[in-house]
Amino acid sequence: MTESPDNLHDLWVEASEAVARRVAAGERPGVKDLLMPLMLQVASSPCLKGDSAGFWDDGPARLWLPRFVFQRTQVMKHRFKLGIFAGIHGDEPAGILGLMDFVRELDDHPDLGREFLIHLYPLCNPSGYLAGTRESSSGKDLNREFWRNSPEPAVQLMEAEIQRRNFDGIIALHSDDTCGGFYGFARDRLISEQMLAPALAAAGHILPCDPGPVIDGFHSVNSIIHSAYDGILCASPTQRPQPFEVILESPQTAPLDLQRRAFVNALRAILQSYRSFMAYGADL
Numbered sequence: 001m002t003e004s005p006d007n008l009h010d011l012w013v014e015a016s017e018a019v020a021r022r023v024a025a026g027e028r029p030g031v032k033d034l035l036m037p038l039m040l041q042v043a044s045s046p047c048l049k050g051d052s053a054g055f056w057d058d059g060p061a062r063l064w065l066p067r068f069v070f071q072r073t074q075v076m077k078h079r080f081k082l083g084i085f086a087g088i089h090g091d092e093p094a095g096i097l098g099l100m101d102f103v104r105e106l107d108d109h110p111d112l113g114r115e116f117l118i119h120l121y122p123l124c125n126p127s128g129y130l131a132g133t134r135e136s137s138s139g140k141d142l143n144r145e146f147w148r149n150s151p152e153p154a155v156q157l158m159e160a161e162i163q164r165r166n167f168d169g170i171i172a173l174h175s176d177d178t179c180g181g182f183y184g185f186a187r188d189r190l191i192s193e194q195m196l197a198p199a200l201a202a203a204g205h206i207l208p209c210d211p212g213p214v215i216d217g218f219h220s221v222n223s224i225i226h227s228a229y230d231g232i233l234c235a236s237p238t239q240r241p242q243p244f245e246v247i248l249e250s251p252q253t254a255p256l257d258l259q260r261r262a263f264v265n266a267l268r269a270i271l272q273s274y275r276s277f278m279a280y281g282a283d284l
Contacts, residue, residue, distance in 0.1 A: 008044030012037045023093045024256045056153035063126045065157045070118040072110045079117040086173040090128020095173030098263030144231035169244045175252035181210035183223040185247035195273045202269035203262040
């Protein structure tokens with residue numbers, strides 16, 4: 001018997017909460033189980049598609065880079081292209097689950113994604129996730145490997161995606177076990193004012209933001225950092241024009257459900273702010 005879209009919707013909502021409970025309890029569901037809610041959502045949603053950006057062999061294991069694409073309608077028109085990445089560090093499940101929650105939010109409220117074509121990569125370091133380690137199985141911190149001719153298969157696939165898609169914006173989700181609250185990175189000060197600040201304000205309704213003058217070794221003002229480590233996930237240095245780039249960091253010691261909700265609030269605010277920002281720019 002074929003499931004109806006409504007039944008599938010209920011199934012993926014239930015599956016999503018079941019996965020979140022397992023992760024909160026310290027389990028590491030396999031990749032198939034982890035992503036099953038998104039797969040069920042794809043089956044029930046006219047707005048969401050799912051596939052893989054590529055496969056690679058990791059010892060006896062066959063790993064893959066999951067990719068999901070949200071587009072509100074199939075009408076051909078210009079859309080702002082966003083890439084949202086999570087799970088680059090394998091021991092930071094809040095970003096993975098938060099991004100999955102955000103996909104549910106997009107599906108339940110499609111107008112939130114109006115004028116956007118959103119590529120979502122919820123599990124960028126599958127070997128690290130399965131092992132519960134920050135690094136990949138080779139011992140490399142993937143977020144120090146970008147645009148450095150890295151041999152890491154996941155980094156190579158993500159770089160190829162970034163070059164091929166030519167995103168207008170790139171957002172990365174992380175968790176920090178040393179911070180005192182939610183915070184973010186944005187190199188461009190206009191982006192920090194117009195998009196990151198509203199995102200942090202929205203996240204702040206769920207979790208406090210980190211007020212410290214120094215966060216993660218960098219100078220911070222109003223929970224915003226304008227510097228970053230070399231080799232982090234970002235646009236190709238040759239892309240013109242450069243996209244906006246934002247990194248969101250949740251406090252890893254906070255309850256997992258609050259981190260998830262804070263990420264959803266922040267991502268929703270970025271979409272709303274960016275749409276307004278571009279509309280204002282078009283009127284100048």
